[in-house]
Amino acid sequence: MEGYQIVNILLTNRDHSMWSGGDSNKINHYMAHLPHLGHKVGYTYDVEDDWSNWDIIHTFHLGHEFSYKFYLEAVRTEKPFVISPIYFPNQSNPIPYRADMVEYASAIAFLSEGEKEAVKGIYVDDEGWELIEEKAFIVPNGIDPIYATKGKKYTHPGCPNEDYILCVGRIDARKNQHLLAQACMEEDIPLLLVGEASYTPESDSINALMKTTPLIWHEPAAPPEKLVEAYRGAKVLACPSTLEMWPNVVAEGGLAGCNLVVSSGSMTFTDFPDVEVCEPNLASIRVAIRAAYDKPRRNTPEPFTQFTWERAAKELNNLYEEVLSNG
Secondary structure, three states, X not given: OOOOOOOEEEEEOOOOOOOOOHHHHHHHHHHHHHHHHOOEEEEEOOOOOOOOOOOEEEEEOOOOHHXXXXXXXXXXXXXXXXXXXXXXXXXXXXHHHHHHHHHHOOEEEEOOHHHHXXXXXXXXXXXXXXXXXXXXXXXXXXXXXXXXXXXXOOOOOOOOOOOOEEEEOOOOHHHOHHHHHHHHHHHOOOEEEEOOOOOOHHHHHHHXXXXXXXXXXXXXXXXXXXXXXXXXXXXXXXXXXXXXXXXXXXXXXXXXXXXXXXXXXXXXXXOOOXXXXXXXXXXXXXXXXXXXXXXXXXOOOOOHHHOOXXXXXHHHHHHHHHHHHOO
C-alpha cells in the first residue's frame, strides 16, 4: 500500500487451542488489519519454526515462560524484537527473565500509560526506567463498532425493564463477580453475569445466591449477537476486578452507552468522564453500583469511538517502521 513500508511480521504467542482470551482476540484483529497496510503477517506458537523470512518478531505476554523462549530465539537469529507485555504480576517468568526481554526489545507496545507504570516495577533504578521510556509506544486495543449499534435488547429474566447491571467475563476470583453479586442482592439491583463458570468457591457463592433471588442471573456463554443485546439492555456495566490492564468490556459497555463502574485496580479508564471508581471490596462496590444505577443512562458512545482496530494497526505500523529505521 502506498505510503507504508511493507514489513514481514511474525506474531508469537501460546497455543490458542489451549484457551482463548484477550490476547487471542488482539492477535486475530492484528492479523486481519495489518495486511491492509501492505504487511505480511504470520503467527506461530512453535519456537522451532523457520524465522529467516521475517523482519520483526512480535511476542505477547512479558510474564510467561513461552515468551522467554521466543525472546531467546530472537536473540539467536538477531531479529528485531517487539513486546506487547499484557502485564500481570506473579506470572511464571522470573523477574530477571522479564528484565532481559525488556532490555533486548526494540520496542514495547503498552496498552496504556497505566500498564507502562506497572512494568516500571520490573526495575529498581532510574536507568532501567529510562530504558523503558525510550522504547515505549502506547497502542490501545480496538473495539468492534457493533456495540454502538441500535437494535434488539436482552431482557433480564428477573427484571422486565432495562434497569440491570451487566458484568462480562469468566467467573474468576480476580474479577470479583461474587462480591458484585452480593452487592447487587443487598442493593436490590438485578445483575446479569455473562461468562464461563469455574469450579471455584466464587462460583459456588454465586450459585448459592441465585437460588435465593431472581435478581442474580448467569449466562455461561453468549454468542456475539446475544452479547451485543446484553450491552444494549444494560443500564450499568460493572468491572470490579482486583486488576485489569485494559478491560475491553468497559470500552464495549461505554460504546454501548452504559453507565460504568471500574475498580481502582484497572490500569485504564479510571480517569474517564462519568466513571464510578470503586475499591475491589464489597462495601465500595455497593457504593459505586448504587451511584451508577441511580444516574440516567449515558446513552452515548463517546469517548470510546476513538478505540478502533484500524487505529491500533496504524499505531503498530508506526512502531514497526521506527524499529526498522533504527536498525
